[in-house]
Every structure is written in C-alpha cells, then in structure tokens.
Amino acid sequence: MVEEVKRTFLQIHGFDNVLVALTDLPKGTVIDHQGQHIVLVDNVAGKHKFTINALNTGDEIYMYGVLVGKASQPVPQGGAITTENIKHAADGFKLGNRKTDWSRPDTTGYAGKTFMGYHRADGSVGTANYWLVIPLVFCENRNINVLKDALLGKLGFAKPRSYENEVDQLVNMLQTGKSVEEILSADLQMTPEAGVSSKLFPNIDGIKFLTHDMGCGGTKTDSDALCGLLAGYITHPNVAGATILSLGCQHAQASILQNEIQKRDRGFTKPLIILEQQKLGTESRLLHEALKQTFAGLIEVNKQQRQPASISKLCIGLECGGSDGFSGISANPVLGYLSDMLVAMGGSVILAEFPELCGVEQELSDRCVDEGTALKFMDLMTTYNAKAEADGSGFYANPSPGNIRDGLITDAIKSAGAAKKGGTSPVTAVLDYPEKVTAPGLNLLCTPGSDVESTTAEVAAGANIVLFTTGLGTPTGNPVTPVVKLSTNTKLFNKMPDIIDFNCGTVIEGEESIEQAAIRLLNYVIDVANGDIKPKAVQLGQDDFIPWKRGVSL
Template sequence: MQKQQFLKIHPHDNVLVALQNLAAGTVINFEGDTFALTTDIAAKHKFSLTELKAGDEILMYGVLVGKATLEIPKGGPISIETVHHASGEFHLGKRKTEWHQPDTSKFEGRTFMGYHRADGSVGTGNYWVVIPLVFCENRNINVLKEALSEKLGYKKAKSYEADVDQLIGLYQAGKSVEEIINADIQAAPDKAKSKRLFKNIDGIKFLTHDMGCGCNRSDAQTLCGLIAGYITNPNVAGATILSLGCQNAQVSILQQEIQARDASFSKPLVILEQQKTGTEAELMQQALKQTFAGLVKANETERQPAPLSKLCIGLECGGSDGFSGISANPALGYVSDLLVSMGGSVILSEFPELCGVEQELSDRCVDEEKANYFMQLMTTYNARAEADGSGFYANPSPGNIRDGLITDAIKSAGAAKKGGTSPVADVLDYPQKATKAGLNLLCTPGSDVESTTAEVGSGATVVLFTTGLGTPTGNPVTPVIKLSTNTATAVKMPDIIDINCGTIIEGEETIQQAGERILDYVIQVASGEAEPKAVQLGQDDWIPWKRGISL
C-alpha cells in the first residue's frame, strides 16, 4: 500500500501537511485541483492550497493559526519566512457540551490494581516523599538520600562508573585524546538491583528546589500548595518535610494547604524544623527514625482492584513536531474521551499551548462561570508574558519550528487535541487540586517539567506524554508514559519511548485503535505490571513553577 503523501486536517483549512518529504515540482492532485510544489517540502511541514496575499489568513485544524507576510503561490511553503503568528479572538459563547461518547465496551468491567487511600482515591504507585520547605534544607535532604536509598533497596542499578574506569585505564596507558574519544567503551552490565526491605513501597523520592524564602509571599503560598498536592496525591503513601523555621513557606501554611485538599488527612507525615531541633545530627536522627517508622506503616498497604473511574491521567506534550497534532495527540484525545466516558478524570494543562483554541474550549465548559474563568486565566497570563517582552507567540522552540510548528497557534491547535471532545468539567489555577471527574483544564506553563510537576500536584496518577523530537522527562511519584508521534523517533530513541504512534501516520492503525492500545498499556502500568522507560531510568524531574513568566 502506497503511503499517503499529504493530509488536509480540517475541511476549512487552506494548507496541506506533508506526510513525507516532497520534492519541488511534485504534482499535487487534491479534490479535483492539480498544482505543483514550488519548492521542497519536508515531512511535517505545510504548503498552501491557494494563492495567498500578504495579510491573508492561514487556517489549520479549522482555526486561524497565522497570517501570510508576503505572497505565497499555490503549492508554496508555509514557513517562518512567509507566515507569522496570529490567533482568533474569543468571547463568551453558547455552551457546546453535547458530545459523542466513544464505545467503551472493550473496557467494560476492567480494573487496575491500585493503592486505596482513606479519602477514596486510588494510587498507581506507593511512594514516600522527602521534601524541604526551603532551599536551605536541600543539603539535609541529600544527606537523607545518601543514608536511605541504597540501604532500603531503592538506588537505581544503572551506573556509568565502569565506563569511567575504562577511560582512566586508557589515560594511564598513555592513549592520546583522539584515541580516548574514538575508543570502543564497552557498556558495563547493570548491577543487580538491591532487594527492597519494604515490598509494598515503590520508592523513596527526595525532592529539592530553590524556593521557600527570598521570594514573595504568594510564591511561598503556592509552593506549600504544590507540596501539599504531592503529599495528598494518591500515589504517595507518606512524607517527610524538613523546615528551617524562619522562611516564608511556613509549616502552618503547608498544614492549611493539606487540610484544604484532604480535610480528614491521615497519611503518615513527619515534619521537622531544624531551628527547633538543634544540631544537624539530632535533626538527621529524628528524620531517620520517624521516616523509618512511617515506612513501616506505609508498607502495610497493598494493591487491590479498582475501577478505571479511579484513574486520573495528566495529558502532556514536549519536543512536539508537525505530526503531534495528527497522530499521538488525537490518540490521547481518544483515551481522554474513553476515560471520561467511564467516569475517570483527565488534566489538560500548558495554557500557552492553548492559544488560538480558547473559543472552542471555553464553549465546552459546563457553565459560564468556568468559561469566563478560563478566558480570564488565558488573557491575564498572556498579558503578563507580553509585559515581560515575550507573549504566547514566543512559545515554539527552535526544535518545534524546525519540525513544522512555526507559530504558537499551529502548535496549540495540535496540542489541544490531547483533550479530546468531552465537556470541560472544571478550570483550575495552579496548584489547585482536580476534584471533578471529566476533563479539567489546569493553568501551567508549556515548559515540560514545570507542567508535569503541576499536573501531578493536582492529582494525576498517570501522565501520558507525547513527543515528536524525543524528551526523557519523568516524574518522581507518577509514571510518565512516553508516546512518539513518529516511527523514526521511536526507533532512534527506544530507551525513552514506550509507545509508537507513528503507525497512525503510516496508515497501519486508526486514532481509535491507537487510543485503545494506549489505554491497555495504561492499565498495565497502573497495576504495576509494566514499568515505563522514564521510571526505569529514574527520571525524577520536579520543578515548582515560580508564578513569574515561564512559557
């Protein structure tokens, strides 16, 4: 079967997407019209269906994504030289909450094996977290990590120390710099993993940051909210919190934030303040003893069956390319619709990457209050970014642009496909907790790690992360499943990609088939039967968002 050369995404579009490299002069036959490409068009990039004048609108996904900066002939390239960012205006419209729910019969009665919490939530993992309230305690967090990780069986096996030993040997043997660079270093086999003392605890995660003091009070409150979000996340069994004592991010604020998320909070929680405790030795001894006691208690929880409605999936993308919006992202959208239909929760974030689709998303909000709130968050965020000299238009990275996402609106229209077609049940500002079943919109930056960190802080127990270029992002307590938008990346970077969605581009499966395949894997991961690559690599990325400007 011959591979399809190009694609028109939406009936209203005036551009086509190249699905493979197309040479200048290639004859395009489309809907009764025939024309030749004026230049080479690389796969993932776009070319014009009509003659365009400077100022004419560029439409993709049925929405405005840019305007021509000069004349573009039919078959001419849509590029940074010919187009600049533009997006449509938005206003409070009529509610459009009717939708066609997908067939969920294949998943009827399915369950996953999760950790049931006292508040009724169910985790896909059982982790203990150790977090400072202020950066002054980072060293003490690392001391605890050194003391506990290996002894309790949680140190990752992969090490490159043997590689360094080989390089030292070459140097001592008198080899030149060129010989060392070109040497065939044999990768050492992984050491056997240490046996875990606590069989029901998946890991102890030590998270550090550069916040908590020397910042405004709002940032301190927000940090405490994020930490509270991790403590109350269903994937977390308990926590150890170290405080200096004099910082802006006070223990009392953290406790208030925990209560706001779980009024009957009952997980094991160790909170120690160094200025009250005294010496470092006393602080460490208390931290070790109380943490160990908490681990003993947390180890009593075992996996039990839970309905799929107890899943909360975060939707994320990073290192996106021109195929993201037509393969992996809509496949996630189908997963989202499946889960929502079964009573589960999904979180769509990265507000700078929803620029241009505000009207559609606000219309899908279940009531006018949520629609207005979403539009307010988008408007305020963009205005603050522009005041700092970098609005949403600056969001696409050099890698995005190189692989076909030349304007923020093009990137956003494809990114929004992760949210499927269901109504928007709730709109949240960072770091609020997702409490409603259905699709939740969470205000975060487009920055991968900050956004993923925020989704988990809001309650995500699994994160589905699409990537076109390849990115190793993970999370300390929530499994991050990586999905490639194209087969080339999946083949080139098999150590970070879990699922290849390039099969959609190649016509091997439909978006719906890919979505069902993804949900099957999610159930395996949620049950502890499969371990995503980011977990295997120990990719424990965690960056709190300073509520300044970050795109």
C-alpha cells in the first residue's frame, strides 16, 4: 500500500477498471499501469477517477472490487469519470453463506493496557463525566436555556470561546468614525480562551443542555423513539446523572422514558430528577426545584473519580462527514484497522449511516454471525431505501455537492469507501435506531448518513468515543462523547487546525502504512479516553444534538 500511494495514481482493488488520481493530472499525461500506457484525454483532478479501458454505454464500473456505477455514455480510455458519464448502480444482495473468518491483527503490544475512566454500576466505563439537563418536549426548551444561563457561568462551566471582545472592537471602530472599508479590513484581536473546568466540581466535565424540537405534535413513533434516544444518553457511561423537564401533556411521557431506561439498565441507580411543570404550577417553582435538585445531584456525582479500566470497555463510534475521494483509501481504512484491533481486544465498534452502505450489503450480510442477524440488516436496508424512494429520493441521492466535487460521484462509490471504517471482523449485532450496544465486536446501527443525526444516535447506542473522518472539513461534535476528527489529506489538516485532531494524509503521501497510522491513532484514542487530550470539538464546545425523525434523512 505504501509503495502504491507514493505514485500519482492508485488502483484500489485488482478488479477495478478505474484508477484514482492522487494529485492533479493534466490532459495528455501518460499513465503506465501494469505495462499498459494510458494517455489522459481529460484533466483529472486529484481524488477523481479515470478509466483504464474505454467504456461503452451501459458498461459496469468497479471500485474497491464492487460495482459502483454504469456508464451513461461512451467514455474513452483515460477519460475522467464525471456525473455526466456515470450513473449510480450497485449489486443486489440476498442471504448468503456465513463468511466470518478474519485475520486478527497483532495486539500483543497492548496486552494489559488500560485507560482511566469512570466506572458505572452497569459495568460500563465512561471516558468523561457529565450531568445532563434535557426537555421531554420542545415546550420546555426555554426553561432549559434559562437553567443554562443560570448555571454554567456561576459553576465555572462557561463556554470556552467568546467573540464578545471582537464585537466590542467593531463597536469602538464605528463610534470612533471608522469607515466600512476600514472595519472590513481590520485585524480583530482574538479573545483569550477561558477555562472550562469547575473549581467547585473538579470531577465533573460539564453540564450539558440538550434541546430539540420533538416530543409532541409529530408521530407517536417519533416521540417514542425520542424517549429511547434520551434513555440512551441518560444511561450512557459518560453521563453521571440527569435533570429532565416535562410539560406534562405531551406524547413523550416521563413513564415512557423510564421504561426505556429500564430496557437499557435494569439496575439503574444514577441520580435522575424528573420535574413536570403542569404539576408544579408556576415557572419559578419549576426552575427553583430544578436548580436545587440539580445542584444537590452535582455534589453527589462530583465524588466520582477516574479508575483504571480495560481497553475492552471502549465503544468506538465510526463516523464520516464531508467525505472526499481520499476517504476510502486513507482515513476510513485506518479506522477499519483500528476497529479490528479493538474488536480483537474485546471492545465494541459501531458502523452506522445505512445509506452509505449501499452496494456493500452482500459483504456485510455475509459477515453477520448468524442468519437472523443478516436478515435483520437486509430488511433494515431494504425498508429504509424503499421509504426513501417512495418519498422521491433513494440512497442514490446521498452524495452531497461537496462529495461529488471531490470525487464521490455515486452513492456506491461513497459507500464502498465509507464501509472501510468497519474493518474486516464479523458483524456481531445489527441494531435498529435507537437501540443500544450490548455485545462486543462490530455492531451495525441503522441511522441516516447525516453527520449530526448519525453521531447523536451512535452516542445513544453507547459510543464513549467517536472517530470522525473528513476530507472537506466539518465541525461536528457531541455533548457527552469526545469526537475526534481525522483528515483524509494533509492539506485539510493544515488548513483547518482548529477542528482537525489527527492527520491520515500521511497514508496518501506514503509516510505511513494504514497499520502504522492505526496504531498511532489508537494511542491517541487512549489519551483521549484518559482525559489527557481534549479533542478540538470538545475545546470548541461543539455540542451537536439532533434526534432522527424516522422519516427520510439521507
């Protein structure tokens, strides 16, 4: 792999009939591929693909060894693959034979390795320690924000970055007679970042306030799913306790939430405060009770401290967003190797984003440990795509303009690269949204491809760290779980250092193998799990939280 990526092009799989440009290749460039001389008839931008042989209309196009499209018009040898000459196509799938043999990576270097985490009564271990404040219905969002304004600053959990100083500078320039041109060209002085740790509660990483627009007025199915999602957060190993505000008359009843909590943790013992406004009466009484009881809860959970835990207690969410043509050959395979390492050590990984598994269903279903698990995966994929098509937008519509611009022309091309995050280990479980991980190994979780909705769901399923690959750059984070951003290319890593944590562009440049980068990443993950490194999304307070309404979201 290292030898190949030092070149200006790459054939990902021996069965592929297109090559990937690793740098911009001008028209007329002569490509020497396996003794065959290919003259480029188009300019081919880095990350994009070009043909090994001429294609006729209807000819199949393969990448990663799988069908990813068909030619919609003739394409000459050395021609660039574009949205004008290729259309989405993917192989069908059916129940096949079990293919669960895999090559376990060598993990002897991590024998006995631990991280420092927060041990919970249910046996899970947190990589952080948060208190949650959540509304059961959107009617309580205002009260949640009132509590946020009252608690954060006074308890030392203020936002880490404020731009108020910059606004003061702009106001001063206007008041001193500066012109619009002078204001636009001004070099604003950045405000120093404030600390986020609380001296009053040093063992608590923060209080997180999760507002949303659900709980009533939609379908009962969506409100029930919301209760399941919130139960996943309340029982999450990174959460010490929670305050819940309910109006009282909404679909998302407190009793439903409590039932969902019991499904996930029958011996639930965390502090849980549920306050109903229609029972308490005045808003001030609701807020006074919320303040007093939350403060008492914080006193209690501040007694918790980090203790050594086995690496097998890590549950890693695998995510990608703002993907590019390098995602499937650098960052995603690095995650795949790390996933295999963690599974080999008894840990759990979550591969989600079902619209981005289109075209690799056969491989994944064959890797399921039994036929029942395979059938559940196939049914979820079929049902989800059928619902999308009924609403006028199947999985084929998943790639975004940014994906297409950077080489992911069809959903199958995007999916074949995205699936690399899951490595090669057997699929031990298939989960429907918003189910929770209960088995070690590779778990498939039905979510949209939408970054925030999928990350929100992975955390509800139990991910205590999320690894997020991106080729274009995205600031997605999560309120309770550290989200580590990995760039697929070094240019992005250098361009957006405020949101990117880890560079996988070294694989493209031939500086590291996938295995070497994965080992470096695993060591980084352990430092994050210890609390020694705070990823950029945590530093920025990037607390993205969007529940999935079980309609179509790709």
